[in-house]
Structure formats: structure tokens, C-alpha cells
Amino acid sequence: FSLxxxxxxxxxxxxxxxxxxxxxxxxxxxxxxxxxxxxxEEAKKDTVPFxxxxxxxDLFALAVILAVFFAIVGFMPNYLGHPxxxxxANPLATPAHIVPEWYFLPFYAILRAFTADxxxxxxxxxxxxxxxxxxxxxVLAMFGAIAVMALAPWLDTSSVRSARYRPxxxxxxxxxxxxxxxxxxxxxxxxxxxxxxxSLVGSAYWFGYFLxxxxxxxxxxxPAPQPATIEDDFDAHYGKAETPAE
Numbered sequence: 465f466s467l468x469x470x471x472x473x474x475x476x477x478x479x480x481x482x483x484x485x486x487x488x489x490x491x492x493x494x495x496x497x498x499x500x501x502x503x504x505e506e507a508k509k510d511t512v513p514f515x516x517x518x519x520x521x522d523l524f525a526l527a528v529i530l531a532v533f534f535a536i537v538g539f540m541p542n543y544l545g546h547p548x549x550x551x552x553a554n555p556l557a558t559p560a561h562i563v564p565e566w567y568f569l570p571f572y573a574i575l576r577a578f579t580a581d582x583x584x585x586x587x588x589x590x591x592x593x594x595x596x597x598x599x600x601x602x603v604l605a606m607f608g609a610i611a612v613m614a615l616a617p618w619l620d621t622s623s624v625r626s627a628r629y630r631p632x633x634x635x636x637x638x639x640x641x642x643x644x645x646x647x648x649x650x651x652x653x654x655x656x657x658x659x660x661x662x663s664l665v666g667s668a669y670w671f672g673y674f675l676x677x678x679x680x681x682x683x684x685x686x687p688a689p690q691p692a693t694i695e696d697d698f699d700a701h702y703g704k705a706e707t708p709a710e
Contacts, residue, residue, distance in 0.1 A: 491518065495697045496625025497690060510694040561654050569651030570644055574670065575606040576655050577663035605667065612674040619674055621682025629688040633681055640673045 490499055490511065500506035512518075536543055546563045564572050578585050580598040588596050596604070612619075627633050647666040653659040691697040 573651035
């Protein structure tokens with residue numbers, strides 16, 4: 465309950481930080497190339513005005529999100545829920561199959577993946593003198609799976625910002641997306657074989673992507689040539705744009 469009360473304030477704070485950063489450094493762009501700020505004319509060629517472009521884009525996204533939200537709330541409020549949540553809890557018995565909310569499922573699968581018979585768990589338990597058992601290891605893995613995403617900007621060693629010019633990164637990234645949904649499905653399954661072993665495989669790729677693949681790709685991958693400016697990239701895709709008269 466405390467987290468549900470706290471998170472809206474955290475989200476509101478992050479929105480304010482985002483707005484501040486947006487007006488300080490400008491909006492991101494698909495090329496990952498820095499905006500030229502040598503003169504107003506150069507900056508105009510590399511950027512578009514906040515109004516109407518970004519306002520209309522954000523309003524359209526908000527309309528789509530609200531349409532989906534009201535469709536689910538109004539017509540199928542139980543679609544993303546679980547029937548067992550309506551069963552009155554018995555304080556004397558643990559449910560045979562616990563299913564959290566859908567957005568927790570991937571990390572719940574990671575939590576359950578590390579059982580006492582996994583060699584990594586046994587090794588850590590031996591080194592720590594039994595302090596870190598399978599349950600504690602699973603909790604650390606679950607929170608580590610969330611924390612490792614925050615470290616991605618430092619784990620990515622490539623000087624190329626945009627995945628548009630990094631074909632190998634795009635391949636591994638889409639595998640990560642598939643792995644996320646794979647773990648989501650496994651989190652809703654019973655804690656038994658083959659789901660336990662499959663969860664271990666999915667967890668291994670999740671951590672492997674951030675801790676191994678990202679750092680190595682920055683060294684081994686040969687990116688495609690980047691445009692010198694954002695204007696050059698725009699011209700290459702859509703043709704030479706005419707500068708509007710003042």
C-alpha cells in the first residue's frame with residue numbers, strides 16, 4: 465500500500481525532471497547526432513518547434529492511451545486480472561499457485577528461477593556461509609534485473625548513440641524484447657518443470673544482455689556510417705527541405 469501511495473509522487477517528480485531536461489538540452493532524435501548550436505540558423509535546420517509538432521504528437525499518444533485505458537476499465541475490467549484474486553485468503557494455507565499482477569510477471573519469473581539446485585546459488589551460499597540462500601538470491605536477482613536497466617547508459621560502451629546505425633545491437637535488443645514477454649509468460653505458469661528451467665534460461669539472457677552483450681558490442685560491432693548532421697540525415701531520407709521564409 466505504501467508503494468502504491470508513493471509511486472504517483474515519484475512519477476510526478478520524474479515528469480518535472482523530464483520537462484526541465486527537455487527545455488535544457490532539447491528533444492532527442494533518431495540519429496543520435498548532436499544538434500548544431502553554432503548559430504540560430506543551424507539549430508533551426510536540426511530541430512523542429514515544440515508547437516505544433518511535439519504538442520500534437522504527445523496529445524495523440526495521450527488520446528491512444530486513454531482510449532485503451534477506458535476500453536479496459538469500462539468493458540473488460542478483469543481482463544488483466546487473475547480469477548484467483550477473488551478467492552478469500554486462507555491465513556493457514558499457502559496458495560498452490562501465486563500469480564502477481566501482469567507487470568510484475570517477468571521479474572517474478574526471475575525471482576523463482578534461482579532454486580537451491582542451481583550451481584550459482586550453491587556457490588554464493590557456500591561463499592557467504594549460508595547467509596544468501598535460494599530465497600535471498602532470488603530476491604537479489606529480481607531487484608538486480610530492475611537495477612541493471614538503470615546502468616545501461618554506462619554498460620553500453622559504443623560511441624554511436626542510435627541503434628539505427630548498429631545492426632547487431634538491433635538484433636540483440638529485439639531478442640531482449642522477446643525474452644521479456646517470454647519471462648512474462650513463465651511468471652504466470654506454475655513453479656514446476658519445465659517452466660523453472662526455462663525461467664533460468666530467460667533470466668540468463670536478461671542479465672547477459674546488459675552485463676556481457678552491451679559492453680562487448682561497443683568494442684566488437686562495426687557500426688554503419690553516421691550522417692554529419694541531423695539535416696543531412698533528413699535530406700537523405702526525405703529529400704532537401706526548403707527553409708521557410710521569415
